[in-house]
Amino acid sequence: MKLEDIGEFSLIKKITKDIFVDKSMVIAGVGDDVAVIKTKSEKYSLLTCDILIEGTHFKRETITPYQLGKKAIAINVSDIAAKGGIPNQALISIGLTKDTKVKYVEEIYRGIKEEAKKFNIDIVGGNTALSKDKIFVDIFLIGEIEPEFLLLRSGAKTGDKILVTGNLGDSSAGLEIIENPDIKFKGIKLEMRYKNNLKIAHLNPCPRFVEGKIIAKSKLAHSMMDISDGLSGDLTKICEASGVGAIIWEDKIPISKETLAFAKSIKKSPLNFALHGGEDYELLLTSPPENANLIIQKIQGKTKTKVTELGEIKDKEFGIKIVKTDGRIMPLNTYGWDHFRM
Ligand SMILES: [Mg+2]
Numbered sequence: 001m002k003l004e005d006i007g008e009f010s011l012i013k014k015i016t017k018d019i020f021v022d023k024s025m026v027i028a029g030v031g032d033d034v035a036v037i038k039t040k041s042e043k044y045s046l047l048t049c050d051i052l053i054e055g056t057h058f059k060r061e062t063i064t065p066y067q068l069g070k071k072a073i074a075i076n077v078s079d080i081a082a083k084g085g086i087p088n089q090a091l092i093s094i095g096l097t098k099d100t101k102v103k104y105v106e107e108i109y110r111g112i113k114e115e116a117k118k119f120n121i122d123i124v125g126g127n128t129a130l131s132k133d134k135i136f137v138d139i140f141l142i143g144e145i146e147p148e149f150l151l152l153r154s155g156a157k158t159g160d161k162i163l164v165t166g167n168l169g170d171s172s173a174g175l176e177i178i179e180n181p182d183i184k185f186k187g188i189k190l191e192m193r194y195k196n197n198l199k200i201a202h203l204n205p206c207p208r209f210v211e212g213k214i215i216a217k218s219k220l221a222h223s224m225m226d227i228s229d230g231l232s233g234d235l236t237k238i239c240e241a242s243g244v245g246a247i248i249w250e251d252k253i254p255i256s257k258e259t260l261a262f263a264k265s266i267k268k269s270p271l272n273f274a275l276h277g278g279e280d281y282e283l284l285l286t287s288p289p290e291n292a293n294l295i296i297q298k299i300q301g302k303t304k305t306k307v308t309e310l311g312e313i314k315d316k317e318f319g320i321k322i323v324k325t326d327g328r329i330m331p332l333n334t335y336g337w338d339h340f341r342m
Contacts, residue, residue, distance in 0.1 A: 027147075046083055074115055075228070090142070162284070164284050195238070208281065215295060238286065
């Protein structure tokens with residue numbers, strides 16, 4: 001049996017059996033955005049790591065080393081933000097090929113340091129190693145949260161409203177433009193500034209740190225995660241962790257004017273990007289129905305970030321479904337990112 005036969009998520013289930021030494025210290029382990037661990041202080045520790053590998057997550061020709069460093073920190077901050085926590089310290093493991101220019105590595109670290117400073121993160125160590133032919137940056141980030149504010153993936157309850165910050169699909173639309181510089185526009189040609197905005201969404205994601213903190217501190221939500229593998233796949237993860245089902249409305253999914261214009265210009269459905277594209281790093285959350293509007297107003301009032309209500313949590317037996325624009329109710333297919341099946 002090969003990894004491509006079983007996929008990333010079955011593999012994780014297999015390799016994470018019997019992994020705890022002292023389960024009493026673990027509030028949340030594998031299966032959430034971060035591990036949540038009890039400490040001797042009143043706060044919980046939040047631990048997360050995420051890696052960017054050349055060829056899998058980036059190409060040297062299409063991202064600058066400075067952008068790569070910034071992104072490596074940002075995607076880890078996003079996981080801490082998705083629990084409502086704050087990041088504190090990071091360890092950086094970096095694999096470099098022999099022919100890498102010193103300037104290139106300095107630029108990665110310029111990006112790392114700048115982004116770390118933005119979120120008050122101290123770089124406290126790491127590891128540098130030779131990699132035969134691919135560069136990688138792997139960051140281990142430690143954060144914290146007061147237990148009363150912690151939001152997990154497993155807290156969604158039947159009847160909850162499903163909310164999302166920002167727009168979905170920009171990052172994957174941007175990736176498509178980056179990977180196909182000679183893309184053929186079949187309809188109206190895409191404006192240059194639209195093209196650039198989409199590319200930036202992919203190359204320089206902005207974690208919803210402030211929004212995550214406000215949502216957690218408000219105590220108005222039941223569950224939260226960041227969308228890194230696409231709405232369809234990540235909503236499924238909240239449903240699995242919470243033992244619930246869900247319904248979302250296709251026409252409520254927030255899509256930017258840029259992604260709409262790009263999809264139109266290549267005659268593709270914008271939903272391909274918004275539902276199944278990865279790396280948006282927006283927050284997906286659920287709240288009791290009476291709190292949904294309060295969250296929307298709070299976030300928009302304090303941060304100007306848009307929050308959209310796009311569905312509702314149902315019983316597990318209902319499954320996970322989408323109401324199409326023509327009114328048909330269909331099962332929600334999950335084409336989210338799976339590393340070994342792409
Ligand atoms: Mg995550």
